[in-house]
Amino acid sequence: MMRPAELDGVRAGTVDLAFRRWDRPRVKAGTRLRTAVGVVEVLSVEQVALSRLRAEDARRAGAASLAALKEALAARADRPVFRVGLSYGGADPREALRAAIPDAAEIATILHQLDRLDAASAIGPWTRATLRIIDRNPEVRAPDLAAELGRETLDFKKDVRKLKERGLTESLAIGYRLSPRGETVLDHEDGPRERAPRRTGTPLPRTIGAPATRALRAVDVHTLEAVSGWTRADLAALHGVGPIALERLETAMAQLGLGYAT
Known part of the structure; x- marks a missing residue:
């Protein structure tokens, strides 16, 4: 399980590691995982000592700092730490x-x-x-x-x-x-039935959460292309659209060469 920000980092190439507390390896090298951003490929899995982790490991795992990474691994301290190498494998087939x-x-x-x-x-x-x-x-x-x-x-x-x-x-x-x-x-x-016209454009990312999605739908914004017609400040004023949703929308739009209106 990876957080949306980590998945975005894998797709962007800024995150290529994950660290987990497992009783035994839960994935193996060569595994291809389908995620919200596409396919993530597992390149390696190895057990490591918590004391051997360094700031560079934290950066490559998308953690704010080495301390933050160790704090995230504090739970289930009776289980060993595994270092998982990752790469982006492209869009979901x-x-x-x-x-x-x-x-x-x-x-x-x-x-x-x-x-x-x-x-x-x-x-x-x-x-x-x-x-x-x-x-x-x-x-x-x-x-x-x-x-x-x-x-x-x-x-x-x-x-x-x-x-x-x-x-x-x-x-x-x-x-x-x-x-x-x-x-x-x-x-x-x-037999064929009449349906509402399929919306053109890129659907809102699932990672923004239900409150933000409902808020955007309420103002008839259903695609990233429609989001790009709004300023960040105007979207932030909508109840339910918080900073995390705004960041994830910005990241998703950047993949399409889009951004907030100015």
């Missing part, structure tokens, strides 16, 4: 999959996969109902969708992730929406 419109043969394969998920489920068929409720309710909180289906939120989220793995849904700052791939599959099952 599911992004391209979501945009890939399947042909008839692919649709048949996807439907077969969904049937297998339904058959293996203890609650019975759930895949189509989940796709349909997300299609009808884009950008709606997972607990609200789960409640409408009479399901526990955590179990519902786990199942949505299975659909996401197949490129059928995408997670937003709050809630979900069907991908173009998911819409094509559902339309094949149910």
Whole structure:
């Protein structure tokens, strides 16, 4: 688990280490982790003594200081410290999959996969109902969708992730929406339906948090391109948009060559 600021640092190349207290290594070299900023690759894992850590280690791990890094490792002091080498592995491959419109043969394969998920489920068929409720309710909180289906939120989220793995849904700052791939599959099952036009632009990053997302949505700001039309001061005046959200928005916009209005 990495904080959003650390993930941003990995993507930018300023963070290439992480330190963790584990009873045993939880990852191994070569592991590719999908995160909110894309793929993070584990290059190395080695046990180190806390006393051997230096200021350079803290800097490379994105910590404010060596003291701050040691403080973060103070919990679970009975467990050894592991030094994890990291690098940015590029965009999440599911992004391209979501945009890939399947042909008839692919649709048949996807439907077969969904049937297998339904058959293996203890609650019975759930895949189509989940796709349909997300299609009808884009950008709606997972607990609200789960409640409408009479399901526990955590179990519902786990199942949505299975659909996401197949490129059928995408997670937003709050809630979900069907991908173009998911819409094509559902339309094949149910027939085409009218949908609100898909917003163009880059969705708000999930790392800004729900309060900031709600505040931005309230003023009809749903994309980073729309954020760039606002000054930092004007956004800061919105209730729910704090300094951390502003920094994360700025970092995300910088990846697109954008910034706050002046």
